[in-house]
Amino acid sequence: MFKRVLLTALLATFLFSCQQEPESDISYEIAPVVVDSIPQLKIKMTLEASPDGITTLSFPDDAWGQEGLYNSLGKMELLNVEGAIEKDADSGHIVLMHPKGVKHLEFQYFLKQDFQGDISTREIYRPIINKDYFHLFSHNMFMVPENAEENQDISLDWSSFPEEYTIHNSFGSQEKMQLLQDMDMELFGSAIFVGGDFRIYNGDIQGNKISLATRGKWIPFKDEDVFKVLEETLTYQRNFWNDHSQAYFTVTMQPFPQENGSSFQGTGLTNSFATSVSNNDLTDIGQMVYLFNHELMHNWIGHTITNENEEEQYWFSEGFTEYYTFKNIAKNKINGLDGSFFIDELNRTIRDLYASSVGEASNSEINYDNFWTNYEYSKLPYWRGAIFAFYLDQGIQQDTEGEKSLDDVMHQIYADATTKDQKLTHDYFIEVMDRFWDGDFEAVFQQHIEEGQKVDLVALFDELELEYSPESDIYELGFEFTEDRKEIASVIEGSQAWEAGVRAGDEVFSRSIWQGSIDHEVELGLRRNSEEINIAYFPITKAAVPQLKSTAENIEKLGI
Structure with missing residues (x-):
């Protein structure tokens, strides 16, 4: 009886240990924390140590048009050894100095949002971390060993997040423990990670999973309509190329406020497409139809079929x-x-x-x-x-x-x-x-x-x-800005701008221009001889341009 109990206990211990964090070359444990009333992400990283006592991690300070990404870094510390940490923003390196001969390092760092207020197009590619959700890309979330081999086993442990908290990324959805086996490090470095109050819509195309992750209260359309566009787009594109090889694909879509006009940005990533869209009544579902169809077509034209010289x-x-x-x-x-x-x-x-x-x-x-x-x-x-x-x-x-x-x-x-x-x-x-x-x-x-x-x-x-028709209206702004765009440098006589009263030398204190559009008025706030003038006109001219x-x-x- 005692032997049977002992055997059972040993078996239970063995099974429990098997359920622990899987073996990996690099492991990350991600947890939500609040530091000085500021929501942050705590990331504990376990990795192989360099035998010379200096382990270098890649983490760019400048990337994707964003500068000063190190402003999002909080406290950093080595957990299992004594040592020192240096930040080298110029090279995009975090340098860990530790005793020689150490086999593995446990390193912990904190990430925070480094701007206040609502997001805009300027902050979309910065770490977004608040009480409701997070939205980050690989390069501004995960430090990676500088000398890592091309392929690594990577584990991501999200188990510290609340049960109701959405976890969604380029490699899976609602998985609190992810093991990315034989992961191409270049592909890992081009991924999106979101969590929090995102809503997930799932479907499949010939047995392959597709999903849409979105959040917020959309003004111009319903989630279901966007997902339908995504599903139709991927179905017909994959049918065109006769390519149903991608087992998982997701689109993430976050809203941002914008008073005037509409805009959207999107980035093709590993198994995913991340987009941010202005949330107002000037945005419409038609823009999402174009966005998805153009950007997702790049899965083949531009990604599989690559340019020799970009x-x-x-x-x-x-x-x-x-x-x-x-x-x-x-x-x-x-x-x-x-x-x-x-x-x-x-x-x-x-x-x-x-x-x-x-x-x-x-x-x-x-x-x-x-x-x-x-x-x-x-x-x-x-x-x-x-x-x-x-x-x-x-x-x-x-x-x-x-x-x-x-x-x-x-x-x-x-x-x-x-x-x-x-x-x-x-x-x-x-x-x-x-x-x-x-x-x-x-x-x-x-x-x-x-x-x-x-x-x-x-x-x-x-x-x-x-x-x-042998001719049509085409776009003609009708004037040129000075280099600093604070004044009118020249005006085409007879243009709609000229007829509306725009003149060379006018100071510009406000402007609304839909570049290339003949359907939206140009609106200018001008100052001439200390007098403020508001001008609006359609930027068109007749030309011999055939139209079907x-x-x-x-x-x-x-x-x-």
């Missing part, structure tokens, strides 16, 4: 993504949108390209500096690439009497990317297109992509026997 092939990774956003939405009638939507979006893209002051800049001018500092250069590959994709799509369909389309080109490129690790280069794209294009495609590519000449849309529309008519015949001919 900015050089933006005409493809952004422009073709834009075109397939329009096409996927319209062909599958996502949120009830159809061929008229496709024509409207194509027309808008045409207007934007023709209105751009850099509309015929060469592809070499779409470089890092121009793309990231100049609005028109940043949009040029979207506009040019989308119209070029439309041109190719219609040309292939016409040459093959509808048997082939640009879809077949995209499927070939995807197959080569997945089976041969083929990157998107100009030579490779020309090589693939030569199989589908009737004529000298290299010359076409040189003209419209390398040199940046606009496609002759009038000739194309005539050839396809499409109904169109939204007719049933056109929609049928376009194959939408």
Whole structure:
């Protein structure tokens, strides 16, 4: 009897120990705490120690356009050994100094929100930690060993959070203990982690889990409507690529207040897409349809099919993504949108390209500096690439009497990317297109992509026997700001800005401008000779820019 009890006790002890934190190369225990009335996260990290007595952790002070991320760091301490800790913001390192020969370190640090008040677009990529929820990314939440191997076993212990507290991230949902086996450290470093009062909506597509995590009281739409858009988008995109390999995917969506206009930001991450959206009645579900369809298409165009030289092939990774956003939405009638939507979006893209002051800049001018500092250069590959994709799509369909389309080109490129690790280069794209294009495609590519000449849309529309208007209103702001944007530098005589009374030398004390939009008034608060003047006008001008008519015949001919 005694032996049986002893055996049972030993077995129970063994089973209990097996249920403890799983073996891992790096483990994190995350707990909610309040320090001096400030909600914080306490993170205990267990890791292998460097034998030389100096273990370096990566934790960037500047990342994703955010500076001073170390302001979110609270108390740090080594728990199992005596030692010292140094912060090196310039290198983005936390240096742990400890006795030589130590096998493992237990290191604890605290994270806090380093700004007050409501979040805005400026704080979205900073650690958000308050009494209701947290919202962080890998790089500003988890320190990682500088010398870590490419793949590690990582454990995440959330068991200290209350039972009702949502735990949701790029690797799972509502799991209080997560073991990420053989985790690619680069993928771990590109993830979203949220918790608190988030609501989770779950579904599956051919047995693969999808979810939406959101919070707050949305003004412009219901959670269920957003989830339906997400479900439809992922279903049709995966069907298009015949790719149902992703076992788990989530979208996180947090609201932020905004008085004027609407805006949204989104970031594609490991198994996830994190977005923040202005919560007012100027935001609508249509914007979420576009956002999801464009950004999630990057799972294939831009992620699986990668550019050899990033900015050089933006005409493809952004422009073709834009075109397939329009096409996927319209062909599958996502949120009830159809061929008229496709024509409207194509027309808008045409207007934007023709209105751009850099509309015929060469592809070499779409470089890092121009793309990231100049609005028109940043949009040029979207506009040019989308119209070029439309041109190719219609040309292939016409040459093959509808048997082939640009879809077949995209499927070939995807197959080569997945089976041969083929990157998107100009030579490779020309090589693939030569199989589908009737004529000298290299010359076409040189003209419209390398040199940046606009496609002759009038000739194309005539050839396809499409109904169109030969001219339209396009965007024209009508004036230039001074470099500091505090004054009007020059005004185009005869423009709507000129007619409304804007003059060179006017001081600007307020402004509301929907860049590129002809449907919203420009509103300016100007000061001239100590007198304040309020001016509003529509930034439009007439131009010879062809626009397709939204007719049933056109929609049928376009194959939408």
